[in-house]
Amino acid sequence: MNDRIIIIGAGAWGDALSKLTQINGCEPIIWSRSCGRVLAEMVTDCVAIISAVSMSGVPAIIERLRDSIAPHQIIVTATKGLDARTNLTPAQLWHQAFPNNPIVVLSGPNLSLEIQQGLPAATVVASQSADAANTIQEIFSSPKFRVYTNDDPIGVELGGTIKNVIAIAAGTCDGLKLGNNAKSALLTRGLAEIIRIGQYWGGKTETFYGLSGLGDLLTTCNSPLSRNYQVGYGLAQGRTLTEVLANLQGTAEGVNTTKVLIQIADRNQIYMPITVLVDRLLQGQITAPEAIVALMSRDRKSE
Template sequence: MNTSIGVIGGGSWGTALSILLANKGLNVDLWIRNNEQVKIINNTRLNNKYLPDVHLPEGINVTNDIIKAVYEKDIVLLAVPSHAVRETVKKIKTNIRKDQVIVNVAKGIENDSLMRISEIVNEELTDYKYAILSGPSHAEEVAKNMPTAVVAASNDKQVTEYVQETFMAPTFRVYSSSDVIGVELGGSIKNVVALGAGISDGLGYGDNTKAALMNRGIAEITRLGVKMGANRYTFTGLSGIGDLIVTCTSMHSRNRRAGIKIGEGMNLDEAVESIGMVVEGVKTAKSAHQLSEKYNVELPISDAIYKVLYEGKNVKNAVDELMLRDKKNELEDYKW
């Protein structure tokens, strides 16, 4: 396979996937915005800011030239934060050909427009080949070749299978899906629930609390997803419950770590600053709140987290309100 890859974004995930692909013998250009960081990485072959002690193979060319990174590549991998996707695509759109495949690994929903990443890309690059790669996949573990499974989704079966084949490796198993809506929503809104899981930890609550939060969290993600046209079974898979588990339970999770700080008493700005990297769930909490209003779907956990983050609601009061809501039937969302 002589596939060439342009990776846009040198954070932990973009770097980890570059390592994965280069180890398969593929040609990878990794674009990083900060030119000083580019020089350091090219000299040391280490991206110490995001993945300390993980060596970058010689097959990765690190560059500050975004046009060079995408020029004549078979796959352009978008690994920038979700709120930067539109701006980034605008920069490269005149240098992208229709036979190139855009693979997105960002997880988020644009505030106000409420567009998923596929919708943003399609608006900027009409009729291009697009796939999303998502699932329970901490960059820190992928970079160290720890066994991982993810899902690739596209509306085009050939694109899905091409991406699946390109990224499959002995320690990186890729499943296929045609449910772009479900995969994108699951990967995005689980970050909001993970903030809640962290808040629970910061408050000193236990395993019972977290299990309830995760279970009811996937229930409300599914409720919204079905209303938006997703397949409900997608949320039982890797980009649903799989990603939710890893993001709510691991200290690799920025969202969980930020939530812990909030539960311990930090305000939102202090918590995010303490993490030192993008916490995707913060912006997605606003989008989830807006989506619940747009689709008239009840998202009690996401709504409570939104109120804590953006309306200054006391976290313990938010928990009390969740617990004291009207009685419900557990299976009321399911039509048999």
């Protein structure tokens, strides 16, 4: 392929995405704040603009590009998070700024380090524009990276975002050495929580059982490579959140996502017991063992 694309973000995820496109013969341009080049000039003539920055960096990137993206260019968001100021997803922020552009969400069980090592993986590209999703599928598909299309971008995006909160809980579970029974129960009920708020947001139930939902949940909640898992594990060891984050390489998006989800759940009376306890744990209002006791001693109910 000779499509000209740009990847915004030179971190581990941006590097992994760059390697994937190169397998198909693309020569992606990579932009970061330290590259010394003007981003608005670099996006000219690009078929696709791929955003692989952390959630906190998305609004600033949008501002840099506000008058520089043509309506035919595809915007791909590969960020998993929620905006603390607006409570919007990355795709919603991009659509708000560029309502005439096709927006594609890329999400799945994709640990950056494994992809950089050339290990096989699969992902989902979702958009309301089938043509845009097909184009991005073609750019990223390879014998080592299987790409599925989907027409439920909000569901795909939320599956990859909300599971980070459950991953913090999973890391806590493993840090306390609670065993496989407890871990399985946590992930099962965590998925129910993801579906509950995902449906409120407009996502399709079946989407959350796919790669960007259940698939990403299983990967992130079972791998020490996951930064959100590391947060929970560190808290279970008795370290403070400040201490854990100071030794973390990269951003644990689940920390901010938890705050936003709590606001949305409270405002709309959505039952999210795991998220509530993760929030209290992150704020230092409760210890990891106390959180487990609180979770297990809730009122009896049917499944």
